[in-house]
Amino acid sequence: MSTTEIPESGTRGRTRRAILAAAASVLARDHGATLADIAEAADVGRSTLHRYFPDRQELMKAVVEDSLEVLGRSVAEAQLEDGPPLEAMRRLIAAMVGAGDRILFLWGDPRVLAEYGPRADDGCEDGALPVDDPVLRLIERGQAEGAFDPDVAPAWIQQVLWALVFTGYENADKGLIPRHGVTPTVVRTFENGIRHRT
Amino acid sequence: MSTTEIPESGTRGRTRRAILAAAASVLARDHGATLADIAEAADVGRSTLHRYFPDRQELMKAVVEDSLEVLGRSVAEAQLEDGPPLEAMRRLIAAMVGAGDRILFLWGDPRVLAEYGPRADDGCEDGALPVDDPVLRLIERGQAEGAFDPDVAPAWIQQVLWALVFTGYENADKGLIPRHGVTPTVVRTFENGIRHRT
DNA sequence: CTTATTTGGGACATCAATGTCCCATTCAGG
DNA sequence: CCTGAATGGGACATTGATGTCCCAAATAAG
Numbered sequence: 001m002s003t004t005e006i007p008e009s010g011t012r013g014r015t016r017r018a019i020l021a022a023a024a025s026v027l028a029r030d031h032g033a034t035l036a037d038i039a040e041a042a043d044v045g046r047s048t049l050h051r052y053f054p055d056r057q058e059l060m061k062a063v064v065e066d067s068l069e070v071l072g073r074s075v076a077e078a079q080l081e082d083g084p085p086l087e088a089m090r091r092l093i094a095a096m097v098g099a100g101d102r103i104l105f106l107w108g109d110p111r112v113l114a115e116y117g118p119r120a121d122d123g124c125e126d127g128a129l130p131v132d133d134p135v136l137r138l139i140e141r142g143q144a145e146g147a148f149d150p151d152v153a154p155a156w157i158q159q160v161l162w163a164l165v166f167t168g169y170e171n172a173d174k175g176l177i178p179r180h181g182v183t184p185t186v187v188r189t190f191e192n193g194i195r196h197r198t
Numbered sequence: 199m200s201t202t203e204i205p206e207s208g209t210r211g212r213t214r215r216a217i218l219a220a221a222a223s224v225l226a227r228d229h230g231a232t233l234a235d236i237a238e239a240a241d242v243g244r245s246t247l248h249r250y251f252p253d254r255q256e257l258m259k260a261v262v263e264d265s266l267e268v269l270g271r272s273v274a275e276a277q278l279e280d281g282p283p284l285e286a287m288r289r290l291i292a293a294m295v296g297a298g299d300r301i302l303f304l305w306g307d308p309r310v311l312a313e314y315g316p317r318a319d320d321g322c323e324d325g326a327l328p329v330d331d332p333v334l335r336l337i338e339r340g341q342a343e344g345a346f347d348p349d350v351a352p353a354w355i356q357q358v359l360w361a362l363v364f365t366g367y368e369n370a371d372k373g374l375i376p377r378h379g380v381t382p383t384v385v386r387t388f389e390n391g392i393r394h395r396t
Numbered sequence: 397c398t399t400a401t402t403t404g405g406g407a408c409a410t411c412a413a414t415g416t417c418c419c420a421t422t423c424a425g426g
Numbered sequence: 427c428c429t430g431a432a433t434g435g436g437a438c439a440t441t442g443a444t445g446t447c448c449c450a451a452a453t454a455a456g
Contacts (some may be wrong), residue, residue: 011402011454025306030309032230034443045404050445086393110368111228148392155374156383157392159365167361170308178351193391194347194355195284208430209424243434248415278401 016052020066021101023059028104029173031112035059044154057116058183064116067102072131074099080134084193085142092135093190096165105172107166132158164190209249214250216240218264219299219317221257227371229310233257255314262314270329272297278332283340284389291388292335292381294363302371305364330356362388 022042026033035056039049045064053059074095096103106113118129139157142148148157168186171177177185220240224231233254237247251257272293278286294301304311316327337355340346346355366384369375375383 015402031307035445036443046444047405047446048403051403055356055445056443127378143394146394149386149394152383152386152392153375156369156387157275158376159369160362160387160392163361163365164358167357170358172352176357177351185350186352187346189354189358189391190345191391193387193389194350194358195389196341196344197345213432233415234413245416245435246433249433253415254413379401 003086005105015044015048018054019049019059020063021046023063023128024067024105025098027063027099027112028101031109044136055156060116063105064112065118067099068104068118069131070102071099071106075131075134080138081141085138085147088138089142089190090187091156092138093161093165093187096161097169097183100169103162103166103169107162137174161190213240213242213246217247217257218240218261221261222265222303223299225261225310229307239393247368258310258314259277260305263316265297265304266316266327267331267392268300269294269297269304273329273332278336279339283336283343283345284337285390287340288385290336291359291363294359295367295381295384298367301360301364301367305360316340348354359388369378 019038019042022044026038026041030037035049039046039138042049042054049059053062065131075092078088078095079107080092092093113129135158137155139154141147143150143154164186167176168182172179172182217236217240220242222237224236224239228235233247234244236257237244240247247257251260251309268375273290276286276289278290280286308321311327334352337346337352341348341352362384366375370377370380
């Protein structure tokens with residue numbers, strides 16, 4: 001690749017990040033949000049937004065990339081290869097919840113990943129993200145070591161994971177659950193389901 | 199209420215239902231779908247669509263109402279008051295999956311229920327739907343009878359239920375899971391979580 | 397302090413979706 | 427078979443979002 005990765009000098013970098021964060025936050029709650037909405041949320045003029053991201057598609061692509069990167073870092077820090085699978089999974093859930101709005105944004109509309117995801121330009125899109133890989137490995141390890149249900153597909157477990165984290169974060173966002181209660185609640189339900197254990 | 203409920207004579211009723219079904223199906227997969235898209239999916243001219251639903255808002259409102267009604271009937275047929283809670287819950291899950299696209303539509307975008315839901319006109323909107331009530335009663339009964347986890351809020355259990363059904367149906371829609379596998383898989387995960395049981 | 401960068405906002409053209417109206421055609425029901 | 431309802435599609439005005447351009451003001455960097 002010959003794309004010169006400019007280090008984003010101080011000022012420009014800060015505005016760029018502000019726009020990306022605001023975009024993720026706004027779009028997470030309203031997929032049809034206007035560029036004007038996003039600019040306003042970022043405390044930035046609409047023309048400034050256009051200066052950083054020529055058109056809506058470029059912005060979307062950048063937000064997806066950025067969100068995936070942030071999420072990827074969180075997941076990496078969770079050190080999924082280490083320790084018992086169940087504990088690693090708890091760290092993962094905490095990490096995902098910690099990634100905040102970006103989860104809402106990425107997961108909220110299946111189309112964003114399909115259209116603006118990593119390989120949306122190639123035809124070959126299965127939804128396989130860089131983030132997915134370590135997670136799937138953890139799930140498979142957990143099944144192999146007898147910690148996770150071996151009778152369902154790893155991909156399904158992963159889907160459930162995303163769905164529960166998303167739902168938990170969303171409920172907290174609406175004030176139905178206290179912020180600090182999200183991770184424990186999701187962990188509990190994810191591990192045990194809703195059946196009563198004596 | 200003085201709204202004269204016209205029984206929808208044969209022809210008109212059929213087209214109306216076709217539009218509503220197509221709308222739910224299309225909007226479930228693309229929240230930003232055009233009225234032209236919907237009309238095309240319903241095999242109907244755009245002008246015919248406008249004849250039945252003057253503007254987009256009216257259509258949305260009608261689709262939400264219709265979806266809630268269909269879902270409500272499915273839930274009612276599940277007879278949630280009868281038998282052991284765990285079995286009633288399984289019937290409920292099967293019923294929800296059976297409601298098809300309407301679940302995707304209703305759950306896919308939180309805003310549709312907030313904006314076009316039953317009491318979107320009143321200010322007092324908590325997300326309390328007619329469908330929710332029997333479900334919450336079942337959950338509370340299940341907790342009281344020692345079948346469901348009593349240490350989490352009923353509302354949370356319900357959210358998880360919706361989320362899992364949604365995810366299961368969506369995965370089947372994408373071909374990741376066979377149609378007939380959705381209900382059993384959702385039931386299994388919902389009841390037991392992902393932990394391995396010896 | 398001086399200069400170059402960055403910004404906000406206005407003016408503007410464009411485009412797609414929407415909603416309205418109309419008329420010829422088709423279809424269902426008597 | 428005949429009649430009225432229902433439909434499809436075209437033409438049209440309107441609206442809101444988008445993208446572009448430009449300039450004066452603010453801000454950072456030297």
